Each structure stands twice: as structure tokens, then as C-alpha cells.
Amino acid sequence: MGSGRTQRGCSDNSVTQVSATFGAARAFDRHYSREIMGERRRRTTRSARWSTSAATICTISAVAFAGFLAPQPSALAAETDPTTSVVVRVDRQDEVVSITVDKIKRNERITVNWGDGRKSKGRTKCKAKQANRGLAKCSRTFTHIYDEPGTYRVVTRAKKRRINERIIEVLAIPRPWSRTSDWVQPDGWQLMTGQATFLPCSNVKWFWDSEGQPPNRSKMRQTTREALQFVSDATGLTFTETTDPDAADIDFNWKYDETKYPGAAGYAGVGRESGYVTLNPKSPWTSDEWAGWGLMTRGYVSPAGHFGQRSRDGNGDLVLHEIGHVLGLGHVDDERQTMNAGASVTGRIGFGPGDLDGLWTMYKSQPCPRPEAR
Numbered sequence: 549m550g551s552g553r554t555q556r557g558c559s560d561n562s563v564t565q566v567s568a569t570f571g572a573a574r575a576f577d578r579h580y581s582r583e584i585m586g587e588r589r590r591r592t593t594r595s596a597r598w599s600t601s602a603a604t605i606c607t608i609s610a611v612a613f614a615g616f617l618a619p620q621p622s623a624l625a626a627e628t629d630p631t632t633s634v635v636v637r638v639d640r641q642d643e644v645v646s647i648t649v650d651k652i653k654r655n656e657r658i659t660v661n662w663g664d665g666r667k668s669k670g671r672t673k674c675k676a677k678q679a680n681r682g683l684a685k686c687s688r689t690f691t692h693i694y695d696e697p698g699t700y701r702v703v704t705r706a707k708k709r710r711i712n713e714r715i716i717e718v719l720a721i722p723r724p725w726s727r728t729s730d731w732v733q734p735d736g737w738q739l740m741t742g743q744a745t746f747l748p749c750s751n752v753k754w755f756w757d758s759e760g761q762p763p764n765r766s767k768m769r770q771t772t773r774e775a776l777q778f779v780s781d782a783t784g785l786t787f788t789e790t791t792d793p794d795a796a797d798i799d800f801n802w803k804y805d806e807t808k809y810p811g812a813a814g815y816a817g818v819g820r821e822s823g824y825v826t827l828n829p830k831s832p833w834t835s836d837e838w839a840g841w842g843l844m845t846r847g848y849v850s851p852a853g854h855f856g857q858r859s860r861d862g863n864g865d866l867v868l869h870e871i872g873h874v875l876g877l878g879h880v881d882d883e884r885q886t887m888n889a890g891a892s893v894t895g896r897i898g899f900g901p902g903d904l905d906g907l908w909t910m911y912k913s914q915p916c917p918r919p920e921a922r
């Protein structure tokens with residue numbers, strides 16, 4: 549908690565502008581443009597970088613100079629009323645906010661006070677010749693990145709005269725849930741890395757890599773789909789199967805690493821924004837005869853050659869356990885939970901109460917970040 553997110557629910561718009569009573573609006577050529585600039589590196593946590601381009605402003609003197617631009621030039625002579633400022637909402641604090649002062653007279657000295665203690669200053673690069681021709685190219689753009697989310701009053705001045713004012717609301721960068729310093733370990737579940745892997749409400753893409761999958765393990769893919777439905781219900785995440793491994797946030801694959809995890813039916817790992825589940829093609833537990841969710845009561849021979857005698861949940865429980873790791877859950881001693889490391893028998897379909905509590909805390913109880921920021 550405490551991440552600065554303010555919204556619950558996944559529906560919201562992008563940029564809000566409040567300008568109905570903006571006094572000199574006619575003389576201000578305002579526009580907003582939002583472009584996708586970034587690569588899709590953090591897929592579910594951060595899919596796109598937005599550039600917020602704010603306003604284009606005509607200076608008073610410039611408009612007076614090129615009178616045809618302003619139907620009522622005299623209206624510009626008054627200072628902007630702070631109560632009618634345009635509100636520009638910036639989705640994230642690392643977005644570039646830019647203000648372009650347009651059609652300014654040569655030698656105009658422009659100052660932008662960003663409202664966070666910092667200022668930008670500059671003069672037009674316009675030449676006298678261009679200015680005389682109509683100032684069309686006489687503009688200067690100032691850019692800024694805010695360090696903290698918050699509401700800022702941005703005042704633009706030409707010489708010392710205030711020519712524009714606007715309110716910029718900067719929203720926090722969406723971050724996955726993470727443990728705070730006063731974190732108290734609850735009963736029933738443990739953290740693996742100290743934080744959630746995905747942002748709440750994310751659409752998580754998964755890829756099924758069938759290389760190395762024995763023919764008698766063909767039901768595991770369907771079991772995985774069913775397991776992900778349980779996970780979706782418990783977390784509020786959505787899961788989409790993709791055929792593009794590069795686009796996947798979770799990679800399911802087949803491999804038996806005898807030295808790394810001897811005898812394990814599966815293991816999972818997690819990075820900063822993705823994870824993998826590796827299934828053991830030699831483990832009896834991944835075989836089709838143990839497919840799904842029913843309680844398996846037959847004995848089995850482990851990869852190490854040991855005969856297992858106790859009963860066990862169907863291999864859907866194995867998949868749930870490994871996905872639990874990818875989501876950020878660690879092992880618990882409590883044998884009633886899916887995140888118990890042993891081959892415990894719950895006889896239950898789906899997660900245990902502790903598992904559910906952890907997933908609720910890390911995902912489902914968290915407000916959705918703005919959908920554009922995913």
C-alpha cells in the first residue's frame with residue numbers, strides 16, 4: 549500500500565482537461581498529444597511510455613504583434629485567473645511534460661515556473677526577419693519531468709508578465725505491491741521476493757513450450773488453463789495464452805534438471821516482471837493419469853527410483869503451486885496450503901485459505917493502475 553494509486557476499478561480515461569471557463573481560451577491554441585514512445589519492455593507492469601505534450605501558448609506581445617491570431621487581443625492583456633486554469637493530468641511521474649510558447653516576439657524572455665521549485669528559462673531562437681514575417685516559426689518548447697507525484701501550478705511568464713497558468717496533476721508510477729518496512733508476516737502464506745510480480749489487474753500472457761513434453765503428458769496444458777482460471781479468480785489478473793514466446797510473461801516448459809532440483813515434479817522462477825514454470829517430464833505427477841484435480845491415491849516411482857506410497861492431489865495442484873511462486877508466493881510449513889513444499893494432500897480443488905489470503909493482499913485488494921500505464 550502507500551503507492552499513491554488512487555483508483556479502484558479498471559476503467560478510466562486518459563487525459564482530463566478542465567477548461568470550460570478558461571477566460572482567454574480562444575486566444576490559446578491548446579492541444580494535447582500522446583504518443584507511444586517506449587518499447588514493450590515491462591510488459592504487464594509497464595507496457596508503454598507516454599509523452600504528455602501540454603499546451604501551446606501565445607504570448608501577449610506576440611499576439612499583439614501578429615494581430616490576426618487573436619480575435620480579441622485585449623482579452624490577453626489580463627492575467628490568467630488561477631481558478632480557471634487548465635488541468636492537465638499526467639499519467640506517470642516519469643513522463644515528459646512540455647510547454648511550447650508559440651508565436652513569440654524576438655528577444656522575448658520566457659520563464660516557466662514548474663511549481664516544484666524549478667524553473668526553465670529561455671529566449672526564442674527566432675530571427676527578426678522571421679518575426680516580422682508573422683512569427684509562425686517563433687516558438688520555444690520547455691520540457692520537464694517531475695520527481696514526485698502531486699499537483700503543480702505551472703506559470704509561464706514573458707519577461708515578468710504572467711501569460712499562462714495551468715495545473716498539472718502528476719500521478720504516481722504504477723508499481724507492483726511490495727512489502728513495507730513494518731511488514732508483519734501473516735499466517736498461511738509467505739513472500740518469495742518481497743513483492744508481487746505483476747501489477748494488479750494486469751493481463752498476463754503465457755506461453756506453452758511443448759518441446760520436451762512426452763506424449764503421455766498431453767493433458768498438462770489443459771490443466772494449466774484450468775489452474776490459471778483459479779489464479780484469475782483469486783487475483784483479479786487475466787491470463788491470455790500467446791503463441792509468441794517473446795511476448796510471454798510466464799513461460800511454461802519441460803525439463804528435468806537432476807542436479808538442480810532432484811526429484812522435483814516442477815520448479816518455478818521469477819524475474820522482475822515475468823516468470824517461468826518448468827515441469828519435469830519424468831515425474832509421475834505430471835503424467836496424464838494424474839491429470840486435473842482429483843485425489844490420486846496410487847503409488848508411484850519417483851525419478852530417483854523411490855516408490856511413493858502416499859496419496860496426492862492431482863497435478864493441477866502442482867501447477868497452482870508453481871504459478872504461486874511466479875506470482876510471488878513462497879513456501880509455507882502449513883500442509884493445508886498449496887504453497888506447502890511437500891507433496892501434501894489437501895483433497896481440495898484450488899488454493900487453500902492462506903494462499904488465497906496472500907493473493908488477495910498482493911493483487912486482488914490492490915487498486916488497478918490506470919489502464920494506459922499497463
Ligand SMILES: [Zn+2]
Nearest residue numbers: 869873879889
Ligand atoms: Zn515450491
